[in-house]
Amino acid sequence: MRPLTIGTLAKASGVHLETVRYYERIGLMPKPSRTASNYRSFGPEHVERLSFIRRAREIGFSIGEIKELLALSEPGRASCAEVQTLTAVHLGEVRAKIADLRKLEAILTGALERCFAGTPDCPVLDMLASRRPS
């Protein structure tokens, strides 16, 4: 497997090309070597790291959290416990967000149901105008 250009790496990892450069700028990806004509030159380890990052982002980890995960995943750091903690914190955030959204769902559903009941004024606007959540 010979060196990949940034475009090939982007396709291989499923990350937008400009995002790869962005990750390099913020230090999430290492600065790669360059060809004679100053093109970035990547290897399979970059595909792996970038794919890791993409999956972690999809699961909702922040860039900061991913930096920690990557640091913890370096060989020699028997850090499962710390990864666990980080994941548990993130899981808590996800659950909190779900709870919030369910409340919103109930509010919106309630307002819409009153709409279909054919009330004179608009129940959605009423709700927004005067915090009557029920």
Place this chain on the structure above:
Amino acid sequence: MRPLTIGTLAKASGVHLETVRYYERIGLMPKPSRTASNYRSFGPEHVERLSFIRRAREIGFSIGEIKELLALSEPGRASCAEVQTLTAVHLGEVRAKIADLRKLEAILTGALERCFAGTPDCPVLDMLASRRPS
């Protein structure tokens, strides 16, 4: 009730002071009249509008959507149907987000459970390294 300063308005409506100025800049709040010394001067109608905006934001409407809601709520526009549509669209988005987050919750929970089972390698990092969602 005499005119309110921006700080009083902010407290009365529950919106951060700098956010009030921001809303004015982007045209979400009207430009208020000014005192002789150039202080903004607000009335109760501003408290109402700003509270409406805050509640709509809490329910997750975007600034753009709130602009529409405010336009639709002006007297003379019997627009309950349009408000309904907007709300239904938003409700759809909320439900989609809940569905996404529940998937994430399952993934994270699964990874953590395998952790507690005391496997040799870190299941969370394994999952991120090699898309094995099960």
Place this chain on the structure above:
DNA sequence: ATAAGGTCTGTAGTTACTACGGGGTCAAGG
């Protein structure tokens, strides 16, 4: 009179990208 606290403007920082503009480079076809 002075000190504390409120307000003014404009600008920059936040998160995680995405898009542009103006230029250099590479590979294939004619």
Place this chain on the structure above:
DNA sequence: CCTTGACCCCGTAGTAACTACAGACCTTAT
């Protein structure tokens, strides 16, 4: 050999929705 199209370079600016200054001015109370 030259051109055309696709790729790459860098730096900057834009996105959403704020939040946080800095430095100046004003008001209120002691």
